[in-house]
Amino acid sequence: MIYKINKDIAIKQKFAKFIYLETIVWLIISGIFLSITSLFFQNLIVKTLYIGLGLIFTFLLLLPSPKNPGKSILTSINYFKKRYKKTVVTIDKLAEEKIVNINIDDKELIKREKKLRKKVKKTTxxxxxxxxxxxxxxxxxxxxxxxxxxxxxxxxxxxxxxxxxxxxxxxxxxxxxxxxxxxxxxxxxxxxDFEKQKSFLMTKMEKEKNNFKNYMLKLKLEELEILENFxxxxxxxxxxxxxxxxxxxxxxxxxxxxxxxxxxxxxxxxxxxxxxxxxxxxxxx
Structure with missing residues (x-):
């Protein structure tokens, strides 16, 4: 099956030597959100700790991911959550999404093609x-x-x-x-194939009374069996x-x-x- 991989294309602009503009924007948004939600707390020390720890946690999430070069930890977590939904998309899935924009005749044609595709030979x-x-x-x-x-x-x-x-x-x-x-x-x-020779020797062995001759016939029979196998x-x-x-x-x-x-x-x-x-x-x- 052929797969289409959605590539993560992002452009980051540096605000300072080690800080990106994107990080500053996310920290501002996080600060606003934390300030609003901190109104639920009565104690000033708890409010301060809540906002401070929240900003530190947000900053850590925006740091580069050690196992995913070029992506932040937050982006990596997001991709991990949706990896089965949007990271890999089959060609059949993309075809289904395009059916909305085509007419009824084309839909019927695609349905027939799908039925034919299902008739795949599965065994030898x-x-x-x-x-x-x-x-x-x-x-x-x-x-x-x-x-x-x-x-x-x-x-x-x-x-x-x-x-x-x-x-x-x-x-x-x-x-x-x-x-x-x-x-x-x-x-x-x-x-x-020495079936005829083997049957002849076995017949002779049944009739032969001399032990030595019988032993020699047995050796010959074993020789034919080895030749058949190897x-x-x-x-x-x-x-x-x-x-x-x-x-x-x-x-x-x-x-x-x-x-x-x-x-x-x-x-x-x-x-x-x-x-x-x-x-x-x-x-x-």
């Missing part, structure tokens, strides 16, 4: 377009559009035939010329967009026919992990 879920994964296949957004995520099967360009490498580069250029719709390439350090593989994914399911299926077919590298379908768990990572960049999978 309000900003994320994701709704659900339809049939475990396509990601559906709040606006009805769909997304598919395919995994790109990479090739080591250093170990292939130079002619084949150049052919891949040419096909890649032709693909971007032919396909004009939006796509998104995703490069991630994706966690390794080792990541460089993975590449392609995000394809479509305004409807028919549109998305057509885009997927066109891309699979023309993309230079092999594309592999991803399961629901992989899609969820990738989408979570894209919306929580500082988090782990």
């Amino acid at each position: 879920l309000d900003y994320i377009d994701f709704r659900f994964i339809k049939d475990g296949k396509f990601i559906k957004h709040k606006d009805g559009s769909l997304i598919e995520i395919l995994e790109i099967v990479p090739l080591n360009l250093n170990n292939i035939n130079p002619n084949f490498k150049q052919d891949l580069i040419n096909k890649n250029g032709d693909f971007y010329i032919a396909y004009s719709n939006d796509i998104k390439l995703i490069y991630l350090n994706y966690p390794n 080792k990541y593989k460089k993975s590449f994914f392609l995000m394809i967009f479509g305004s409807s399911e028919i549109d998305l299926v057509e885009n997927i077919k066109r891309i699979k026919d023309n993309f230079p590298l092999k594309l592999k379908d991803t399961d629901k768990v992989t899609k969820e992990k990738i989408y979570f990572k894209l919306n929580n960049l500082n988090s782990n999978f």
Whole structure:
């Protein structure tokens, strides 16, 4: 929110070397006020003490404030009392004050703008377009559009035939010329998945009767679990967009026919992990 700070602009004129004209004026006003109110007292000594102490107190209030340079103690106290009312004024408050001088149509316009301003997205879920994964296949957004995520099967360009490498580069250029719709390439350090290997080892451990072999299988299982938790593989994914399911299926077919590298379908768990990572960049999978 933007704030307008009302600045305290004051010009002080020196009456003497250490006394300002403003101080003299306030002391005169205070003296007159104290003289009038002292009429309520009968005793002359009490009257004298009342006026004298009142003038001293007024003079002390007019001294410079030690914690607010350029302001007197009296001014500082005044600002402290009204700090929540007039020291800080929001732009919305100023707009309300100006409504008095504008016509009815402008008032209605301002009211509509205020209603729109109140519809502020408050949580992360309000900003994320994701709704659900339809049939475990396509990601559906709040606006009805769909997304598919395919995994790109990479090739080591250093170990292939130079002619084949150049052919891949040419096909890649032709693909971007032919396909004009939006796509998104995703490069991630994706966690390794050894579920199949782990299930195989666990099956063998259940059947194995030799203690030593069983122990070695257990070590191998622990090794796979460590690799899953701490080792990541460089993975590449392609995000394809479509305004409807028919549109998305057509885009997927066109891309699979023309993309230079092999594309592999991803399961629901992989899609969820990738989408979570894209919306929580500082988090782990």
